[in-house]
Amino acid sequence: MFKRYLVIAFRNLQRQRLFTFINIAGLAVSMTVCLVVLLSVRESFSYDNFHPLASRIWRITTHAQTPDGRKYHVASVPMPMGTALKSNYAAVENEATVYGALSGEGKINDKKINIRGAFATPSFFDVFGFKLAAGNPRMALTTPNSIVLSAETAKRFFGTNDPMGKVIQMDRFGSFIVSGVLQPNPSRSHLDFEAFAAMSSVPALEQSKVLPDQLNNWDIVKSSYTYVVLRKGESVSALTSALTDLGHRYDGFTQKGWGTMAFEAQAFSKISPSWDLFDDIGNTPSWGKVLTEMGVAFGLILCACFNYTNLSIVRALQRAKEVGVRKVNGAHRWQIFMQFITESVLMCLLSLVMAVLLLLTMQASHFSGLPVPDINLLTPAILGWFLLFSVIIGLIAGAIPAWALSAFQPAKVLKNMIDIKLFGGIGLRKTLIVIQFSLSITAIIFLVTVYRQFHYKSVKDMGFARRDILNVPLEGVDYQRMKERMLQLKEVESATASSGTLGMPRHSSFCNLRTGDSKNTIEFGYYAGDMDFLNVMHLKLLAGTTFPAAASREKEQYLVVNEKALSIMGVKSPADAIGKTLFLSDSLPLSIVGVVKDFNYQPIEVNIRPMAIRFIPGEFHQLQLTMNNGDKTAQLADVKKIWLELHPGETFNAEWMDEQLLSRDGREVVSMLGFLVFITTMIAALGLLGIVAYTSFTRKKEISIRKVLGATAPGLLILLSKNYVRLILIAGCIALPLGYIGSTFFLQIFAYRVSIGILPMLGSFFLLLMLALITILSQTWRAIDVNPADNLRND
Template identity: 30%
Template sequence: MKHPPRWAQKLLEVFGHPDTLEEVQGDLLELYDYWVETVGVRKANWRYTLNALKLLRPLAKRKPISDYSSPFSLSPNMIRNYVKIAWRNLVLHKAFTAINIIGLAVGLATCLLIVLFVTHELSYDRYNAKADRIFRMTTHGLVSGKEINTAYSGVPAGPTLVHDYSGVEAATRFEQEGTYIVKHDHDSFKEEHVVFADSNFFDVFSIPLLKGNLRTALTEPNTIVLTETMAKKYFGEQDPMGQTLTLGTRGLVRVTGVCQDVPSNTHFHYDMFVSMRSIELRNTWLSSGVYTYIVLRPGYSIDYLTAKVPELVKKHVGTEIQGLFGISLAEFYRRGDGFGFVFQPITDIHLHSDLESEIEANSDVKYIYIFSIIAAFILLVACINFMNLSTAGSAGRAKEVGIRKVLGSIQQQLIWQFLSESILVTFMALVVAIALVALVLPGFNQISGKDFDFSALLTGWMLPSIVLASLLIGLLAGSYPAFFLAAFKPVSVLKGQIRAGFRSGWLRNTLVTTQFVVSIGMIIGTLVVYRQLHFIQNKKVGFDKDQVLILHDSYTLGPKGKAFRDELAKLSQVVNATQAGYLPAGASNSANDGFQTENGPDQSTIYREKTYYVDENYLPTLGIGLAQGRNFSKAFPSDSAAILINESAAKRFGWKNSIGKRLWSVGNGSPESHRLYTIVGVVKDFHFESMHQRIAPLVMFYGADNYQMALRIRTTDMPGLLKTLEQKWKAQTDTPFAYSFLNERFNRMYQSEQRVGQLFGIFAGLTVIISCLGLFGLAMFTAQQRTKEIGVRKVLGASVTSVVALLSKDFLKLVVVAIVIASPLAWYAMSRWLQDFAYKIDIEWWVFVLAAFIAIGIALITVSFQSIKAALMNPVTSLRSE
């Protein structure tokens, strides 16, 4: 190796040790060559090189690194220096800093919203002090091939468990009976959240009483406890204690307590608690029961109580089965039937229970998993953006790293420097994310059906967790760029050998592909969800849900209800009217009854089926067609002993021609309750339950249920009709006039799916936006890196189109690979989601093609902006750029 004599002696003077010459001269020569290449021979000066290498003096004296400072020690001055340099670098590259901050901010904001949603869902019923010891007792069985899964249990169940098993500390029950018109003075209000509860209700559930005695408030009949909101609604600033309200037809009830409002994160939401002693209950195990909750003593296992269920059934339920079916419990089991109880932890009800007669529509734990995965994916995409942009910009910072190392910086210090930039960007993004959450939270509440408060993010454990999570995200997102940049060798950097490796990094390609796998999967999921919802809303449901107006609370008309129905039917805008307590959509009455075929009441096979009570106008008003026979009619007095069944019931009974066949109604099981009915018509199957279930057998009795009234209308003057109806209503009753439309009630049955579809679409859009931000930044970097190449190609005759194609094709290849990977994954995930519907769409091939075109189109638009800008640049400017 050539040794320039002019600087050799000077080098020895700088380092002071002859044996250091061989160790440093190689790096020194490479550094000098770099100066010559970049600034020219005339400007190159060994003095600058030697001054730079003075910082290596400690290494030349062979002192260990630990004698100076640990590379991982972070003094305040060092931290201040790291942050200052990081800020300068971020300001220097404003465009890429903005892209990183916006991408991370959107990802963090989305995660914060999902965290609010998930933590709220997981918190249900955990406000109870005894939450880990409270269980709901539910009934399960199999009768004549039909499953029974109900949230109810028999009326005697709770007291019996307390009496028979010492491990059961307490049991409480409540019964909800629907809507009540509550009056005070001259004011009347419709209240839907009224419940009849045992006297120890407030001892089991941690809902504090603000006024009244916890243990005696509900001990006497006709007493009521109001929530704080209800007390203010009816009595204002007056003391409600001892005052009275009129509770529908049940008469006066006396206020004996005021409790706090029921928390939002519970599976029941009642406003009025009436003493259970105010109503009469059938003290049987097999009749329609009540909601029963038990409290176990500390240390008592629910598994032990579950093991005692067969003994409980044999002791208390066996005699009732004998009376109802005419066979012993052992014979009941031998023929394949079953009966028993299950104890649900109260904290599992909201997310893990979907039984018949649930108090409210519960959520599903699968949506917790779905949204949690979406949050992780969106955050992953945002972090990938940061890593991509940081590594893609490494070429521009390679020289910086090389010079820093030559000047004495060690790898660990460089790692801290780049990590400080990553953490700074993350915390800047966090500030923007919190502002975004405050901005969009009202809209998110509306879509999700929740009532989240922004202060929840800034109180308790949430704020420290958010800051800690942001720190970890900054470290993780910046870890690879930091280690990647800090590992550059000064010799390779200063020779310019690093630049060639940036055009096709396998890691960057993998990260971009991962981004678009997530984005395309979300697009496919959104398309499937919306198609399923469209299918539900437009599928022939067996009845005409349009132009049907429902008048609520018509039961308050009492004996005048039928005459009022006939009066409304005479209006020119009303096609037909029916007293419709039972409706195929939304809240309505429901009932089940046992039936036997006409072979005789002593037959042991009993079919437990849904039953409706309808008048002769029910079918034409709702547009339900007949498959066989006729409708009920006033012209046939014998129709009091006639019934209609649906096609599913005919199949269940095994009849091809059901007209004239007869069924015994079992009633309560006693011989005198049996009654024989003749089938006069078979109605076409219609969806009287959600499409999550198959159409079940249905039996219709002839009799008006006046719970509500349905009108088929035909008018272009809806406000005028409503005004007329309200006037006629107020002439009959002082109950508030309330109405709804059948199609709206039908759509509300799928409100949960609609919310999921909306959220899915929003999250898919955000994922695509974040991916496009990263792709935009990468395209910008690529265009800058290949500026000279583009200029040379244009000088040699390349067209703008060919240059755009050149810069775009590499990214489009990655999108195509992402489509291939995402399609089967999305198909599997959405197939699992559709399994919850008994009636569902097929996932067709064009969904994947459409998602592919959307992804390719978005990617092409994103990349082409920078590609066209680079292709239109003057080649003279391009060739001068480097």
């Protein structure tokens, strides 16, 4: 019997090729998005699931409030936290501290590779259970200046050679001996550093001022992460009590006007997906991303199922006589029901095949509009879940039309199928049409706002030069030497050395400075730059000068600050700031030699804050060349030739500054949203198409009678279309406020943003209204463009 159902189903699908294609394509596209989301969500929950003690590990986080009332939940804690917990509280069995300050250039012979590393205590392997492919886990992080490399980093440095005992020269941090190589992790970990060095290396680095005095300092909360293992049988309440006790050391902060600070335990399993903590580590997805993805997938598949139902009902009117004949020949209702459910499930299975093919195509072509997870996640188990998922979708989508069709009375459908009414009315489907179009209009308004904001971001004058500037990495060569060589090129107008690119996130560093008459420190963002930095970047000096030519390369002496720093310091005018002294790390005096006009040294998501330009040659990572307006390819070739003379055998990687900044203009976000909005809108249009086709079919007799009585084509078009236009207008009234609210929430991310504007909102609405009118008129015109005699002949 089931075989017969399949044969009939295939014949019907083949006979109705257009209907089959529309339904399968609509479901397939929606299911593709759902598959991407399912893979992405699985990937989001795959972090840190291989640690043997994961159920007993807790990370300590910090709740801080500034004197002006700003609240921060920070992933880092003071560095002495781990030792204090293990030494003084019996509930804590073990602890591990990770200090994410070991980042820079690693060098072996002539090979130089950037390493993103951290310092870790010897208990690191006991707490987390990471395995070593080489080395002794009990000794690997014990000796000062020992380092453990990830398998990938070891391969980048040494290839197939044995790395054990080899020496790596780390920029600023000195020499480290390789004491171990990590095995590749079974799954992702938020502790995704490329190297871990012994924590016992930190005291010497602090003494030489390479690192700030943080090891025993309870007042600095930066880049230090503490994890504790609770003893078996101990509850988190014991740890909470210990953290409350340790938090009492900050009770006097409020009276001194320093804000407040307290500590909280975070379950290891709750680190990913993350809650967007400040100063967090690991590229873990956020809960906002996961929930948004799930919401989008659910909405799309719900719309697709509804449209499948609508179109199936429309097609059912053409198969009503088939049902009547089969019932007259003795078919039971459950058999008719099973036939249509089989067709529905078969169509969903075909949609699943197409969806998987689309997913593979997107992965193979590196489709940039949608973030496609690693296709290797398509394991047999996952494919099994997808198969079950498609069967469930088929059952849900096909149940209503199958139930309706199987209920047809043979006498009625064989006599006159025009009089068939399904479900006693179409109020529910009209409501769903309103919901679908409300979501579509809201999504279009949101997309327009996102596009306008990212376009504004790409063209906004951030207060510094960005065109015709080539960023060339120094890669260990003295900046002055390379600068002199590059300035010999006729295409190079000027050059400066810097620590990073203005406007790029995470290119700015931070330091704490205090004035001589205050104990409170001010957090400054800073870039390192040489004497020509202000000139090349076109930063406007309000007072003073740039760094003097005689500035020491060994000992820092001078600062250039922005206007915002003056307001925080309480200085009235730029001229008054010249010559004032700020203290770095409470001991190093730095004199202000210049004040520049405020500019967006960070992306426009962030307000302008106090910042400084410092002369620290040890932090120069790149040369920024102002090029003449000419052939960029030829200019790049000339720069590359000199660079390779200074770096024989190495790979040249230079980047134009404007292109580097444009890489963050949100094009991928806009493409992804545009793709999803297109699918949502097309699904809504298909749903409207189904309901218009259904009602036009059931009103054929009425239309014929009206034409016989003299009704004109325009009058009939208005008669048949006005109710649907009313639905779209209702959807617009619902969607415009929702779109405004959603756009407002999105724009709150940016400190500098566009206004929403009534014209973009109305334009979005009229765009969808035109699409709806085209859909409506395509069906209503077909309904009235008939000969009345053909419809009334048999009545």
